[in-house]
Amino acid sequence: MPQDLRIPLPRPAADTPLGHVIRTRRSVRQFPDAPIMLAELAQLLWAAQGVTDGEGKRAAPSAAAQYPLRLYVAAGNVSELPQGLYVYEPQQHALAQVRSDDQRPALAEAAIGSQPWVREAAVVIAIAADVAAIEAHFAEQQPDGRRGARYAYMEAGAASENVHLQATALDLGMVLVGGFDDAAADAALHPGTNEETIALLCLGRK
Numbered sequence: 072m073p074q075d076l077r078i079p080l081p082r083p084a085a086d087t088p089l090g091h092v093i094r095t096r097r098s099v100r101q102f103p104d105a106p107i108m109l110a111e112l113a114q115l116l117w118a119a120q121g122v123t124d125g126e127g128k129r130a131a132p133s134a135a136a137q138y139p140l141r142l143y144v145a146a147g148n149v150s151e152l153p154q155g156l157y158v159y160e161p162q163q164h165a166l167a168q169v170r171s172d173d174q175r176p177a178l179a180e181a182a183i184g185s186q187p188w189v190r191e192a193a194v195v196i197a198i199a200a201d202v203a204a205i206e207a208h209f210a211e212q213q214p215d216g217r218r219g220a221r222y223a224y225m226e227a228g229a230a231s232e233n234v235h236l237q238a239t240a241l242d243l244g245m246v247l248v249g250g251f252d253d254a255a256a257d258a259a260l261h262p263g264t265n266e267e268t269i270a271l272l273c274l275g276r277k
């Protein structure tokens with residue numbers, strides 16, 4: 072490895088449309104008691120996992136196009152959408168209701184420490200995956216079949232960033248909450264399944 076070679080890089084194009092969104096993205100943890108629109112939620116979900124071509128491929132990359140992620144939507148303050156818990160169906164670009172009560176308080180309880188923004192966000196998009204199933208799919212890959220889990224976590228990161236950038240472009244606030252009690256979050260979102268909750272995307276107006 073050369074020790075003394077340093078190449079000054081060309082200036083980043085931070086004022087192109089994408090550069091501007093990347094530059095201005097910040098985590099937001101204060102949300103007013105104001106709704107987001109259903110169209111905004113739809114755009115955020117599409118950015119995370121929406122189908123973007125005729126082959127069924129999606130907005131975020133996926134190892135071997137297996138698409139292990141499942142998006143749960145804890146809707147609390149979304150205009151034209153009753154409070155409740157929903158699952159996003161990418162092929163139909165639709166929300167299927169799972170239960171009709173507000174799950175934001177349970178998710179806030181699950182958060183490590185005091186994180187009131189989980190309860191105060193207009194909506195929480197939770198990213199989950201059946202990690203054991205995706206590990207089984209990639210079982211022949213080292214290390215010891217654990218590669219599928221790594222892929223699922225990478226994909227959750229990619230989907231999260233898509234939502235974060237889309238939220239910024241819509242002038243909405245977002246914070247990714249990764250610190251929560253796994254069992255409590257799983258119980259609030261998908262009890263009795265093998266799914267693992269990976270991230271809570273807390274979104275609302277700024």
Ligand SMILES: Cc1cc2nc3c(=O)[nH]c(=O)nc-3n(C[C@H](O)[C@H](O)[C@H](O)COP(=O)(O)O)c2cc1C
Binds near residue numbers: 186247249250
């Ligand atoms: C994997 C991951 C987990 C995070 N977990 C939390 C969390 O539990 N609570 C929280 O308030 N912020 C959380 N954050 C947000 C970070 O604190 C934030 O991204 C960081 O302070 C940098 O600030 P910025 O996002 O405004 O650039 C998390 C971010 C990442 C990437």
